[in-house]
Amino acid sequence: MKPITVLLCLLLCLPLCAGCWDMKEINELAIVNLGAADKDPETGKITAYYQVINPSSLSNRPGADKAAVYTFKFEDYSLGRFTKQTTTLMPRRLFMPHMQVLILSERYAKQGIEDMINYVEMSPDRRTNILFLVAESPVETILNSFSPLERMPGRYIRSLLDLSNNGYGFGTPEPIRVKNLVIGLYRKQAMVVPLIRYTSPRPADVTDRLEDVNIRKQSFLFAGGAVLLQGRMVGKIDFDEKEFYFILNKDVTSSLVTLRVGGGNVDVEADGIRVKRRFRAGGAEYRLRANLRIVNNEQSAAVTIRNMREVEQAFDRYFERKADALFRLGADKGWDLLGLQDHGVKNWQSAKVTFDMRSETSSVGNTNGPLRSEGRN
Template sequence: MNAVFQKLAVSGIMLCCLTGCWDRIEINELAVAGLVGSEIDPQTHEQIVYYQIVNPGAYSSESNGRSKAPVYTYKVQGKSKGELAQLSSDTLPRKLFTDHYQSHIVTEQYARDGLRTFLNYYERQFNRRSSLYLFVTDSPLSDVMMTFTPLEQLPGRLLRSLVSNTNNATGRISLKSRVKDLVENMDSTTLTMLPIVSLKGEKPILSANRFDDINGNQSNLVLTGAAVFKQDQMIGKVSLWENGYYNLLKGEAGNFFESILLDDRVVDLYAHKIKTKQQLTLRNGAPVWNVEITAHLALRNDEQTEKLTWDNLSKITDQFDLKLMKTSEKLYAQAIEKKWDLFGLEEEIKYKRGNAWKKLQQQENAWAQTKLHVTIKSKIENIGEIVDPYKGGAGNGKE
């Protein structure tokens, strides 16, 4: 009896010391953030953060989950970033929990002023994950943060899905649009591209009745382009279409979509299994950036009236290769003109060995002399269900 009592006492004392007890968290005491947006007040230069808190009530079975807001947006304003998280306790009735949020949005103005302090603050937090997507918005942040999004009701998750969908469909947004990709280029001259998200329509609908409205497009969040960052500062923007080409050249696009014209008739092609090989070489003392792209094509739409033949298919691929080559060269020249080192050429030249490169290394902006040499090899793998298009009245020879 005595021995049993002793053992019980010892385990009792040990139990009191169990480390987990200090850090226990009740899920009902937490305000789980799904999306966070930050900007700087242009007048007072104070930091503003919007926390979009998931509303568990909307998902509980008791309330049927109908016509209730899935998220609530709280705005907190303060002098410094560290203060904001503390200040949130004045407005939030629950403890702010940011471990699981999915996306972060900053305003264009904030991005143009430089995100260094934000990135440092962010990377210092132990509960952060720098693998979340970072977005720039050109719409007013308060509107973006107060937008109810139908279908995918958590805007944070919606943005994440938009990135992966766009990447899948057209390769126009790279999956390397995360906070960590921006941080990785902090000490380098290579530029980073982050997606731009905009609010469609003038003003958001503030009520959850929005979910009963059939018009899905109305006041919703859409991707509209990509922001170009040099280190922590936004220096320009490009359209989604252009960004598709830049991703292709960088080797960050697994899929690609382009329409070509063949005898004034449209052919839509979807490229997948894209492989990119890049190499920087010297030709006659000038740097040449060789990019070799191979792709498998799927025919999505063909408005030609001829039947698909060997000949016709090779015409299509030739035209596709040519268009990609021409367009890449044009866009590459535009980037060079704007002094955008999108492909890390400056670094690559810096680390090249050999006497021939030494001369270039001593020159400033030698990378801007780099010529692009693209070769594209594509083959059509998938033509869809019909080989011979329906011609109707258009020249079937049976008249």
């Protein structure tokens, strides 16, 4: 084919190219970074919060607006009407694909979240990896507070969860996403999602933070987990119980515990926790294995082979006791935290569930015991 013929064919095809028809100007969009909702159990009225990024505040341009985000609040009885509601106050088009986190109030979660899951799933701009949290504090307080080190609360919350998931913390697995909640609707196993709390009854602005450097006084805090059963919040568990829930369900492989051995405290890090489960109609057997590392030792005696065995035995007893307590808690509350029903266990609340932990110390640090001054016995 001659070059001129090829060129003519390309020119004829140009009108058929889509080009940038779907391009969106950033100055025309209200980019939502964090979303939240509350529902009045008496009236059914839903309060929605959209935290929108202020692009000019993120630039280095002198005189730029200081607020990194703006929080818009709307009220209605139907989730599908909120997009229309935003046109009454937002001067830009609502844009949801960049939303990091979705927070629901505790009382909303207790009424059931199926309507919110369906709304997110049906949205053409939906993101199935939106992180889902339940707020123990009022959502308005959380959204209107200044977050440390991160100017946007949505990014701050996501960074906390991502760091824990990447091994910088213990007891927090891959964060719960909306797509995980969809799966949970069809299972009998209870789900545990992060429970967020604000440590002050009132929001903290930038001025408050400049006057007080104690971040914990006014900050976001993850405090245990909210237990959801087929889309409805039925209770709470504390941080330790949440950690064991994820370990026994093979979502977390590390733990840090403090044991009392040899008259002193011993902090032990368990890594590479392996869980093998065997289900049968009358119950289940859990075999757990872990590698231990002593990270802090306050015993009066030096670390010996015998002493390491004592640490391992103390850890095994502790782990078996905590695992059994979690199962008993769920059985008493009617929460199948281990998913026994989904694996064919009948009469699961009275089923026989056993836990067998075997650990092995692989590292004790650089010394064989705690360092002491010469004058101390």
